[in-house]
Amino acid sequence: MINRRHIRVKVMQSVYAMxxxxNDDIIREEKFLKHSILKMYDLYVLNLQLLIEVQKLAAKKIALSKKKILAxxxxxxxxxxxxxxxxxxxLAESISMEGFVELNKLNYWEDNDEYVKIIYDELQKSDLYKKYLATEEDSFKIDKVFVLDFFKEIIAPNEKLGEYFEDKMISWVDDIPFVNTWVVRSLSKFKENKTFVLSSLYKDEDDENFVSKIFQKTILKHTEYEVDIENKTPNWETDRIADIDMILIKMAITEFINFPSIPTRVTINEYIEISKDYSTEKSSYFINGVLDKISKEFIKNKRIVKIGRGLL
Incomplete structure (x- = not known):
């Protein structure tokens, strides 16, 4: 399932784009934001489905070899x-996954089977595959370790596959690392003799509502928040602050004010970490300093009101 950190990243990208x-059509942009999050689920399922398709191709190759004249x-x-x-x-027997694939018409590997062949060929050449076939032990544990290594070492880092995903949906460029981690976690949780059921996209309704609320509030209040930021950065012109830094600070302010159950320090730490991946080398220090000053003032002026102990 998608976590709060990746939700924040998706919202950041949508706020930046808007x-x-x-564009002032907040309803349309919010729909696109939610659509891009939903498409992450497609990417997740496609990666799992690819494992099945590679196995099917291997079965076809074996069947054809048996029919050779000089077999x-x-x-x-x-x-x-x-x-x-x-x-x-x-995975192949999962009714949950089969239903999702059919309902959402995820026929990518039928229409673009060359990518299944690319992964199959790479797998066949690998020492990982040869070692697995040579293993005499037949157990669920051995099978799971192999599948995890197959995904992590061959599927996830494949550049051609990555380029294909990026061509299919531009927002997948930033989603691929998160989805790869999601797939690994799902495979790691597999238990013997248990059916596989697709997990939900969001942890709960609160996470789903978090998307809309933080996006809407940040967009609607962003000019007001600029005044707060200017007051805490007297030596900086607003146009000198990196665009991503400005957006992250505004989103953090939105969280300070509108999400009473999220501790202030958690919010600050989350945006510091996001800035390390998406902004400049010194952004994390700048964002930390600005948000620390703003949070202290907001607490003093009661603009930040948190519920529960230790949330400030």
Whole structure:
């Protein structure tokens, strides 16, 4: 499922896009934001589905080899360890995943099967695959370790696959690392003799509402927040502050004021960490300093009111 950190990143990107396009249609932009989050779920399922498609291709290759006129002993008695992989077979038998694929018409691998072949070829050449086939032990644990390594070492870092995903949906460029982690976590949680059910996109209704509220409040109040920021940065012209830094600070102010259950320090730390990935080298120090000053003033003036102990 999507976490709060990635929700903040998606909102940051949407706020940036809206402010720079000078578009004032907040309803349309919010719909696009939610759509891009929903599409992350497609990317998650596509990665899981790719494991199944590679296994299907391997089964076809083995079946064709058996029909060769001059079939070898190996062709006639192939190593079916990959075809019998318990984790991938659990995915293939998942009604939850099959239903999602059909409902959302995720026929990417049928329409673009060359990417399945690319991954299959890379897998076949790998020492990982050869070692797995040579392993005599037949257990769920061995199968799971192999699938995790297969995804982490071959699928996730594949550049051609990454370029394909980016071409299909521009917002996936920033989603790929998060989704890869999501897939690894899902596979790690697999248990023997348990059916696989797709988890929900959001942890709960609060997280889903968090998307709309922080986006709307930041957009509607962003000019007002600029005054607060200017008062705490007397030696800086607002146009000298990096655009992403300004947006992150505004989003943090939105959280200070509108989310009483989120501790102030948690908010500050979250935006500091995001700035390390998306802004300048010194942004984290700047954002920390500004938000620290603003939070102290807001607490003093009672613009920040938190619920519960230790939330300030």
């Amino acid at each position: 402010l720079h396009s000078h 070898t002993k190996e062709d006639l008695n192939p190593n079916n360890k990959f075809l019998n992989n318990k984790v991938i077979n659990t």
